[in-house]
Amino acid sequence: MKMDSLRKPVVPTDPSWWFQEALTAEKDIAPCPPLDGQKEVDVAIVGGGFAGLWTACTLKDRDPRLTVALIEAAACGSGASSKNGGMASGYESWVGTLAEQYGADAALAMVRAGRRAQDMIRTFARECGTDLWWNDSGVVRISTHPSHDAKIDKWLEDAARFGLADTVQRLSPEEVQAHCRSGLFRGGAFFPEASNVQPGRLARALRRAALGKGVAIYEETPMTALDRGQPARVRTPRGALVARDVVLAMNTGLTTLVEARRHISMFSSYVVMTAPATEALERAGWTGREAIVDLRQFGRYARTTPGGNTLGGWTGGPIGYRDDYRSPILREDRTNGERAARGLRELVPDLAGVELEKAWGGGVDVSPDRLPFFLTLPGTRIRYAGGFSGHGVNAACIAGQCLASLVLEQRDEWATLPLCTREVPTFPPEPFRVLGARAIRWGFITCEEARQAGRREPLLARALAAVPSAIGMRLGTR
Ligand SMILES: Cc1cc2nc3c(=O)[nH]c(=O)nc-3n(C[C@H](O)[C@H](O)[C@H](O)COP(=O)(O)OP(=O)(O)OC[C@H]3O[C@@H](n4cnc5c(N)ncnc54)[C@H](O)[C@@H]3O)c2cc1C
Helix, strand or coil: CCCEECCCCCCCCCCCHHHHHHHHHCCCCCCCCCCCEEEEEEEEEECCCHHHHHHHHHHHHHCCCCCEEEECCCCCCCCHHHCCCCEECCCHHHHHHHHHHHCHHHHHHHHHHHHHHHHHHHHHHHHCCCCCCCECCCEEEECCCHHHHHHHHHHHHHHHHCCCHHHCEEECHHHHHHHCCCCCCCCEEEECCCEECCHHHHHHHHHHHHHHCCCEEECCCCCCEEECCCCEEEEECCEEEEEEEEEECCHHHHHHCHHHHCCCEEEEEEEEEECCCHHHHHHHCCCCCCEEEECCCCCEEEEECCCCCEEEEEEEECCCCCCCCCCHHHCCCHHHHHHHHHHHHHHCHHHCCCEEEEEEEEEEEECCCCCCEEEECCCCCEEEEECCCCCHHHHHHHHHHHHHHHHCCCCCCCCCCHHHHCCCCCCCCCCHHHHHHHHHHHHHHHHHHHHHCCCCCCHHHHHHHCHHHHCCCCCCCC
């Protein structure tokens, strides 16, 4: 593999390190040739990432007689599901904000749903027959500037108020340094419920599980058109799926659907993976497997693999326009690949000399309240899932449960979550959405960099960074 040092120019390319590793580890890959001809099924699913695959598996678990077919434009798991940081967590740390938005009962229902999903993924990891590198070491969230400290206070207050005091622990600066030494780290908070996983292996194991349950999977099969009749028809280059129910689980590809587009702003996220760095990690005293996330508005994070490779991520990549989800700025932007590398160097200076094995980027489907939504096109049995907002490892498992409940018309604890029932806020139409989002992004980045360098934040940047909270939107990671 070609190596770049963490200091050299970084060139993001597909596929991700995770996906390559997962394919290398996968024995006897069952072929899933493209769809050729017309097939009639009960449920057609579009998209073979976590959301589509969890939905397929859940439908078959709940009703094995259903005929379920899934089409995937490329290879299952090659999208965001194998590009992410692999950090899985539920909604404990969101409880206060969720209560402000949707009430205490809904907030606690979300916390329960996140916990159940975390348990389901954990059980799947244990039983699927592949080592998914699942690891329950928690996450340390770190203040790197005094302006971050209020967030930690709020987490502690919210957790106490909602009876979740055991889900977060305040860390003194010394306690943070005991997790990992860095001149940048101040105090922090530890969330023991968080886990991490090899996401490419998880996606591929879900593909195998779906095939084992009798789901028909067609790869290299993009949906080219969708006829909304009853039954609906999912058109592909050489055939069609005719189905009573359709589930669209296309991530940023969902922006091609007019009804969904108004709920999605296409952000991007960039990641670098180092070569094995065991000695540097030992120098930094970071020998546990806990993830590290800073509290910037566009967060930087790091985590390790069992082999000592270290992943560094940055959540503030360029913003896409309208339905241009294939835009290279969402996955090949060098400046933002370098930002991910710089973030890792700054978070863990001991890694500065380590070689890089890979860099990549991917689109992120951000919703105005940063919560996923599982909705139905009016007058149809076509459901769609989006808005994972960079928090999809756990939430895509929730998606599988919610979408299965919607398809099977089961009014259970999943179908009644705000994810399925709330009035989903909308973004302004284009071009105002992309122009506004880009201006706000510039404001956030400029303020964060000024703060870290000890400079005053420019007035315009401050004003722009204040816009989302002034209009009730949640952007970024704080
Ligand atoms: C760099 C990065 C880091 C991230 N880090 C984290 C993290 O640490 N923790 C976390 O919880 N979340 C993280 N996320 C978010 C998480 O990866 C996603 O929310 C999650 O994978 C979404 O799953 P999905 O199935 O919706 O999307 P995908 O995995 O992208 O699957 C959608 C699939 O639909 C297919 N598709 C699209 N259009 C069509 C069409 N017309 N026809 C057929 N198929 C189509 C695509 O090819 C794709 O395979 C990160 C995301 C990125 C990009």
